[in-house]
Amino acid sequence: MGFQPLEKGKPKHRKGLWSPEEDNKLRNYILKQGHGCWSSVPIKAGLQRNGKSCRLRWINYLRPGLKKGMFTKQEEETILTLHNMLGNKWSQIAQHLPGRTDNEIKNFWHSYLKKRGAKDKKMESHKQIHSASTSSDTMDSSPSLERLATQGTHNINFTKEAINQGLMPKLLFAEWLSVDHVNGGNSSNSYDSLTLRNGFDQNPTFQEASMQHCLSEGPFGEGEYHNSVPNISATEMFNSQLKFGNQMVANGFIQCIAGVDLSSNFSLSNDAMYV
Template identity: 55%
Template sequence: MGCKSSEKPKPKHKKGLWSPEEDQRLRNYVLKHGHPCWSSVPINAGLQRNGKSCRLRWINYLRPGLKRGTFTMQEEETILTLHRMLGNKWSQIALHLPGRTDNEIKNYWHSHLKKKVAKLEEMEAHTKPEYTTTSTSENMDSSPSSNNPTILIPSFESLHQMGKSSTDTDHSISQVFGLPQEGHKSSLPKLLFAEWLSLEDVNGGGFASSGEQVVIRDGFNQQNSSFVQDSFMHGYLLNDGGFGGEFHDGINNDYIDEMLSGPRFKFEDQISGIGFADSVSGDDLCSDLNMKNHVMYI
């Protein structure tokens, strides 16, 4: 687009890994001239690559601001949440993870998260056979849940049950989520908390307006249901954005029992009171997300 056909690069393009010299050439050229037309970049930069390859290399590895290294728990749960909502829309998911590329996220999904999700679902199936979810790995690949009116998530009670029945270490929630164990802070509930978020601005702002809701399913009766929210928020806020030390090796049952015994405070207080946005630590897992409290109890 915007490129003269006469600028079409010659064939005979080099393939494979990029050398440091090639990287340097491409970086220097793009930083100096930009990339109005990728097909002309390799020619002008003296590279024997095609424009497509140059573009990919720049986007995924050379452009400024890229964050390399291990994904944080917040990034991971953001991916999980967005993937549940969007399916394999890696580029859209990447929009909410500054410094991460779609390719990186895609690779991370296939190499890490996919297995964790599958394992979790398997665990859920064994623990609570009646539990249903729209987010099986199969249907996530083929039909993003953005097409579904309702997003089902595990209930806190089901996790409670899983926690109590997690004598089998292979099914430990910490392991499923790859959480640190033995005295390390765990962030398991953050995943669930993140799933309360609704993305108004993804897919052109379709979520809230399309009536999609996050559902806490089969977990609590009506009188407890508001507390579920509160408890998550409570734990989230008290632990600097995570559920911290009270959760070791999965879920601390005493803590859950305590939470299940009754409400501690109002959800609304947490939003308006101590300043939710200020309380969510670090990069703010939902910095790009519009907080929405679309929770339905059934």
């Protein structure tokens, strides 16, 4: 890829991959000042990017609480189910997947489509060969969209209406942390073993650590929440989220985050914050 050389004279916005220095600048700026108006962020943060690029970088990569790595089985099924209901509404789907971005989900879906396309082709030829025999035993072993939507493979019983009306809860990244633990994400990241390089790291470990530290002392302590959600259903999740929302408000949750004054200008509206 490489970076496009900056044009002489005219201040042109830089494109391409972000360097670690740029990441640091953006992260530090937003954590300290909040993003405010995105178009002014690059200027104030000393970046030669446009506002859009900064926003995207923050949302998709730098934002605290983001989950990295493979999608879990449950996440995959949730995506399939929600996509079946909502279509290509990636941002809406992302709101129900803790720590995942719309971009990530979109990418997943496209690769999934490719896989499925290949599988379908295979199935088609297989069917033709065995057209005389019963079809039931040739069913795809992966969950069909219809089945997922109707059965709710892991108790997903929310309705399209509920989703469309915004009745589905959005998530706190504190919950992302918990879900991550449940799903065997980076659960080995105990607080003690964390390295807080330069205050922040490339991954959300720093925030997770801080969150965990907060949570362990607060109403979301290990016993109460972290250990209570194995094989959590959507309904349970929903309920716990409602509880979470109330607790958050009641306990000044925001101030708890990382000891940084994020509350002043820190927009969490798109950060799966339940409001």
